[in-house]
Amino acid sequence: MVPLKMTEMWATMGSTIASFMFVWAIIRQYCPYELRRFFEKYTHRLMGYFHPYIRISFHEFVGDRLKRSEAYAAVEAYLSANTSKSAKRLKAEMGRDSSKLVLTMDEYERVTDEFQGVKVWWVLSKIMSPTRSMPYYQEQEKRFYKLTFHYKYRDTITGSYLEHVMREGKEIRLKNRQRKLYTNSPGYKWPSYKQTMWSHIVFEHPATFDTLAMEPEKKKEIIEDLLTFSKSKDFYARIGKAWKRGYLxxxxxxxGKSTMIAAMANLLGYDVYDLELTAVKDNTELRKLLIETTCKSIIVIEDIDCSLDLTGQRKKKSEIASDDDLDKVNADLGRKEAKEDGSSSSSSSSSKVTLSGLLNFIDGIWSASGGERLIVFTTNYVEKLDPALIRRGRMDKHIELSYCCFDGFKVLAKNYLKIETHPMFDTIEKLLGQIKITPADVAENLMPKSPMDDAESCLSSLIEALEEVKKVAATTKVEEQKQQRILIKENGEIPGDRDSRSKESQPAIA
Known part of the structure; x- marks a missing residue:
């Protein structure tokens, strides 16, 4: 008798649920969206009087769905790292700008998190909303994370916990992001629909400080300087300086100047912005490029002495001896500028970036936008640069990358040949102390050219190259001495003595 009643009860319940689902489907199909939202609104309000829990939603898109919410992305990263282990239904996808496969909780999955003894619940939900721009009120999915907690922990959750989630989520995103190498395009090539002035590729340069041919002491000094900078946000805020640092x-x-930049980026995990000054139209465009760079980045201007003529006018003016000469040079400069202005109107690629504009780019008011940036200049001829451009405060640290030393050679030998010692090392050390050769030339001679080449053959090739450089240097020195003897023989005196004797013979002016 009892089993029969239970069967009838379950049959009745099943029929009721089926009827309810049928009615609900009819309501969703034919009931106007506004009416459904009205009932849901007041149902939630009524439930709020009896429900002791508070809910906070983090929607995926803000505004008109053109921009993804930073808060949603931070929550997604936080939950993928901290609570996905307890979730039973997960989805795997390549995160936006991420180099790793990311596991996140699936829709309507519920996970628990705990903070300072307070338990909270996270759910990934979605709602369907009509798009009025489409016929028949087609519905769109709007995903959001819903955080639920007891009302008595309101202050803890809205204060400390949410701040903790945002901070942890941003750090996880930065750690997992795919680093990029950016370059700027000429202004006249920007399409109207493009949202950024930079184009990029994935940054995959393998250089590290371990593979960099440099003295160990100098390498250690640079690494410590970079790591100290990356952890000095509070220090820069306390002393009132923008969180940036310049390297020359x-x-x-x-x-190895370009290799050094790649090693710096890999050490700190920064993006690289390779700024081509000749493609920048004017100072205003230069500021726009600066604004669009992100934090945790290195802004690079390679061969700064060749990019633009930023010091010529100042140098010419400083060398003028008389007012007449000054007027003449000013007139020549005026004609030159007029000519450049005329040519710029016909050619969109000419640049009007000035030294003042570049200085403001480095450490002016606009340079304080964002933070945690390195600005790196490279040059082969530091003496050509304007002192105002490379003074401390703009280029804070000057790093000279010189010819290959024996310590640098040992790093290259370990990289290319996988050896740390060899009987030929003594000969190579002696030769490197006598000549000047770049790390690039040493590396080229250490690189195997065929499958038959081994460490000994590569080292022999390097010794031959070093001896050839030594021979050329000796020949050049002999030629210079010969030319000097010819001058002495022709003039009967050492060049420079004539001027000194003529000055001594002049009468003193009272």
């Missing part, structure tokens, strides 16, 4: 890398070609 200078030295002969082939000494």
């Amino acid at each position: 890398l200078y030295g002969p070609p082939g000494t």
Whole structure:
């Protein structure tokens, strides 16, 4: 008798649920959207009087769905790292700008998190909303995370916990993001629909400080300086300076300036913005490019002495001896500027970036937008640069990358040949102390050219190259001495003595 009643009860319940689902489907199909929202609104309000829990929603898109919410992205990253282990239904996808596969909770999955003894619940939900721009009120999905907690923990959750989630989520996103190498395009090539002035590719340069051919002491000093900068946000705020630092890398070609930049980016996990000054139209455009750079980035201007003529006018004016000469040079400069203005109107690629504009770009008011940036200049001829451009405060640290030393050679030998010692090392050390050769030339001689090449053959090739450089240097020195002897023989005196004797023979002016 009892089993029969239970069967009838379950049959009645099943029929009731089926009827309810049928009615609900009819309501969703034919009931106007506004009426449904009205009932839901007041149902939630009525439930609020009896429900002791508070809910906070984090929607995926803000405004007109053109911009993804930073808060939603931070919550997604936080939950993927902290609560996805307890979720039973997960979805795997490549995160936006991420280099790793990200596991996140699936729709309507519920997970629990705990903070300072307070338990909270997270649910990934979605709602369907009509798009009025489409016929028949087609519905769109709007995803959002819903946080639920007891009302007595309101202050803890809205204060400390949410701040903790945002901070942790942003750090996780930065750690997992796919780093990029940016470059700027000429202004006249920007399409109207483009949202940024920079184009990019994935940054995949393998250089590190371990593979950099440099003295260990200098390498350690640079690494400590970079790491100290990356952890000094509060220090820069306390002293009232923008959180940025300038590096000037200078030295002969082939000494590893570009490789140093890649090693810096890989050490800190920063993006790289390779700024081509000749493609920048004017100072205003330069400021716009600065504004669009992100935090945790390195802004690079390579071969700054060759990018633009930023110091010529100042140098010419400083060398004028008389007012007449000054007027003449000013007239020549005026004609030159007029000519440049005329040519710029016919050519969209000419640049009007000035030294003043570049200085403001480095440490002016606009440079304080954002934070945690490195500005790196490279040059082969540091003496050509204007002192105002490379003074401390703009280029805070000057790093000279010079010719290959024996310590640098040992790093290259370990990288290319996988050896740390060899009987030929003594000969190479002696030769490197006598000549000047760049790390690029040493690396080229250490690189195997065929499958038959081994460490000994590569080292022999390097010794031959070093001896050839030594021979050329000796020949050049002999030629210079020969030319000097010819001058002495022709003039009967050492060049420079004539001027000194003529000054001594002049009468003193009272």
